[in-house]
Amino acid sequence: MGFDDKIKNTAQDLGGKAKEAAGKVTDNERLQAEGQADQVEANVKKAGENVKDAFT
Numbered sequence: 120m121g122f123d124d125k126i127k128n129t130a131q132d133l134g135g136k137a138k139e140a141a142g143k144v145t146d147n148e149r150l151q152a153e154g155q156a157d158q159v160e161a162n163v164k165k166a167g168e169n170v171k172d173a174f175t
Contacts, residue, residue: 125168132161 135157142151
């Protein structure tokens, strides 16, 4: 994966953390769940990058 993809994944992870925190503060379970889902998706992408990097 390219450097741009790594930046996008990190941004998605940070955005997810912000959403989750905002959901906790406002007691909005849907926003909290969206934030957690964004973080999981970013982590899956990062894991895929690590596997791909290991084979190149």
